[in-house]
């Protein structure tokens with residue numbers, strides 16, 4: 001359900017960009033999806049297939065996902081560490097004063113148009 | 116990572132096999148968060164609400180934590196002081212909108228999300244516009260709707276879910292969430308984003324505290340870890356205990372917004 005909603009936002013943005021660039025068919029949409037973005041890539045591509053094929057602009061268009069690893073920064077010691085492996089507690093110093101540096105992106109990176 | 120067959124082939128081509136393919140592929144760079152349009156629409160809506168002096172509260176929680184019960188208790192304490200309206204977001208029913216209307220008498224409409232797990236700023240704006248329609252239609256001898264008859268406070272009961280509504284700014288002035296005792300005091304650790312965006316966290320169903328290992332102090336500590344500025348208000352919506360504090364918080368915020 002969540003992924004389908006996201007797919008509708010992607011389609012809206014892609015349509016707009018295609019219109020601005022005078023594009024009639026998009027062959028690939030490349031997404032940057034953060035590791036802790038709450039998006040499940042397989043669900044997203046499934047929802048995409050269903051919704052994209054309803055649009056002339058996007059019929060057969062692939063949604064390609066490039067994952068972004070999540071990294072957390074620690075204010076306690078100033079170091080960074082991988083979020084998924086260690087969660088909210090810094091593995092270097094044990095501090096809980098940490099925040100997500102990157103990894104929650106849901107971003108359209110680029111459109112590829114084959115002619 | 117999920118790459119379909121066609122994509123991998125395409126990637127292989129891109130990796131040097133065919134220069135011709137490269138020439139035939141045009142790339143349009145976008146580099147834009149899918150939330151960006153919504154964030155912009157939400158800011159615009161907040162601007163409109165400020166002009167009109169309408170305070171919009173976005174109320175979120177898991178299903179069944181007591182949003183509707185809390186709203187009824189709160190509205191009955193405030194409805195003689197300010198004009199209130201309610202928008203109930205539900206995937207498919209209008210049970211809650213009817214319940215609010217019957218228990219408080221204030222205007223209450225149902226927003227159907229059409230299967231979506233959250234409301235966005237556009238849907239919220241459509242709801243606000245529906246509220247602005249004079250209902251029921253004015254009788255012929257009735258005058259035109261007066262200036263300044265828009266509500267002072269609109270409460271949006273968002274879809275029951277701690278993940279998605281946190282990601283979509285509805286255009287609300289303040290965000291509130293209800294955490295009920297049976298859900299456990301560690302929810303702020305499991306749903307950090309939700310707790311980090313909420314200005315007030317209402318802890319409901321304190322009447323059942325004796326039956327659960329719910330640590331109120333730990334819960335407050337976890338909430339403040341995610342959001343040091345969050346106001347925490349323990350209540351029992353069933354009996355009304357503590358609801359006064361939430362009603363006062365709302366009155367103060369509404370007054371501040373109208374300044």
Ligand SMILES: Nc1nc2c(ncn2[C@@H]2O[C@H](COP(=O)(O)OP(=O)(O)OP(=O)(O)O)[C@@H](O)[C@H]2O)c(=O)[nH]1
Nearest residue numbers: 177178179180181182183184275319320351352353
């Ligand atoms: N014991 C107890 N039960 C409560 C309290 N507040 C609400 N309930 C009960 O919890 C159940 C759900 O309450 P609702 O107010 O419908 O919760 P909700 O969050 O609006 O639910 P949805 O809209 O379905 O997500 C009902 O059976 C209420 O009677 C409380 O303070 N104590």
Ligand SMILES: [Mg+2]
Nearest residue numbers: 182183211272
């Ligand atoms: Mg409800």
Ligand SMILES: [Zn+2]
Nearest residue numbers: 001002232279
């Ligand atoms: Zn969702």
Ligand SMILES: [Zn+2]
Nearest residue numbers: 074077090093
């Ligand atoms: Zn550290």
